[in-house]
Amino acid sequence: MSNSLQQPSMDDFEALLNETFGVNDNIEGSVVRGKIIDIDRECAVIDIGLKTEGRVDLKEFVASGERDGLEIGQFIDVYVERIENSRGEAVLSRDKARREEAWVKLEKASEAGEQVEGMITSRVKGGFTVDIMGAIAFLPGSQVDVRPLRDISHLMTAPQKFAILKMDYQRGNIVVSRRAIIEEERAEQRAEIIENLAEGQVVEGIIKNITDYGAFVDLGGIDGLLHVTDISWKRINHPSEVLTMGDTVQVVITKISDTKRLSLGMKQLQSDPWEGVEERFPVGTRVTGKVTNITDYGAFVELSDCVEGLIHVTELSWTKKNLHPNRIVNPGQEVEIQILEIDFAKRRISL
Numbered sequence: 001m002s003n004s005l006q007q008p009s010m011d012d013f014e015a016l017l018n019e020t021f022g023v024n025d026n027i028e029g030s031v032v033r034g035k036i037i038d039i040d041r042e043c044a045v046i047d048i049g050l051k052t053e054g055r056v057d058l059k060e061f062v063a064s065g066e067r068d069g070l071e072i073g074q075f076i077d078v079y080v081e082r083i084e085n086s087r088g089e090a091v092l093s094r095d096k097a098r099r100e101e102a103w104v105k106l107e108k109a110s111e112a113g114e115q116v117e118g119m120i121t122s123r124v125k126g127g128f129t130v131d132i133m134g135a136i137a138f139l140p141g142s143q144v145d146v147r148p149l150r151d152i153s154h155l156m157t158a159p160q161k162f163a164i165l166k167m168d169y170q171r172g173n174i175v176v177s178r179r180a181i182i183e184e185e186r187a188e189q190r191a192e193i194i195e196n197l198a199e200g201q202v203v204e205g206i207i208k209n210i211t212d213y214g215a216f217v218d219l220g221g222i223d224g225l226l227h228v229t230d231i232s233w234k235r236i237n238h239p240s241e242v243l244t245m246g247d248t249v250q251v252v253i254t255k256i257s258d259t260k261r262l263s264l265g266m267k268q269l270q271s272d273p274w275e276g277v278e279e280r281f282p283v284g285t286r287v288t289g290k291v292t293n294i295t296d297y298g299a300f301v302e303l304s305d306c307v308e309g310l311i312h313v314t315e316l317s318w319t320k321k322n323l324h325p326n327r328i329v330n331p332g333q334e335v336e337i338q339i340l341e342i343d344f345a346k347r348r349i350s351l
Helices: 010-021 094-112 179-195
Strands: 030-039 043-047 054-057 075-082 090-093 116-124 127-132 135-140 160-168 173-177 202-211 214-218 223-227 248-256 262-265 286-295 298-304 307-312 334-338 341-343 348-350
Touching: 030 094, 054 075, 054 090, 075 094, 090 094, 094 135, 094 160, 116 135, 127 160, 127 173, 135 160, 160 179, 173 179, 223 248, 307 334
Parallel strands: 135 173, 223 262, 307 348
Antiparallel strands: 030 043, 030 075, 043 054, 075 090, 116 127, 116 160, 127 135, 160 173, 202 214, 202 248, 214 223, 248 262, 286 298, 286 334, 298 307, 341 348
């Protein structure tokens, strides 16, 4: 006698079980919506629609500030690590759910070039860790500020803005920069300040840094370069001869480049000592001056304030030949000289 009833297959049986117990093989490794059905001293019991509930340690709700607001009946997202452990409970995580949520938001922010807010939490090799909406990012030491900081404890007590430099979901890596935010803000401030400046404008600033080739002057949020040749009409060997860090100075903006760099001048605010020099020192006249500098090729003599001329080594003596200038004259020595030639364009006087 043949059996008219068709026996269910194994696939039918598995589908029946899944329908009965609500088991979904694809639920592991994903974020699902669950309902808090109980809260004890250590855990929150979450129902995610499986044949058994899962527990989440209350510590996972502390960092995000959710601990005090938890209540029975509340719906919350959790990450399913395993459907069932050895005790028959679902293994759930609120921390990992927050990280997954954060990744989605951070990817959108990264694509849009938007800033994100986070908290620097600890120091690690080469930099620091940053908590951004539950996701852990790496902040390289070089990306903390525009200048090296020995102590960043003051930055760890308040939320900071960051730019996302790199994201790798497979490796779980996020690299951020606080320096990029500062540079962007400074660029905006710089552009705004420059809009209110013009070549020829006289401004007040503070000597911020001194180098061999000049000094950087802080004009209140933007720096300008005061080149050594624009500090004084008088020849100086180093800016530190006339300038000191922290000095307040009056300068004129001599140039604003296409890249918005400022060139400054101090001597331009003084009268040009070369004005009328041809009338004061006619070619052929004899005058007295002081030796200010000696080189291999001759000696410089000061004729008046900020006006010098050069006695070439061949013009120092009729009789003393092939001698170094310092064998004939000395710095500070008063000498009588004759004006041989004046090149006003190059500001050179031959003696």
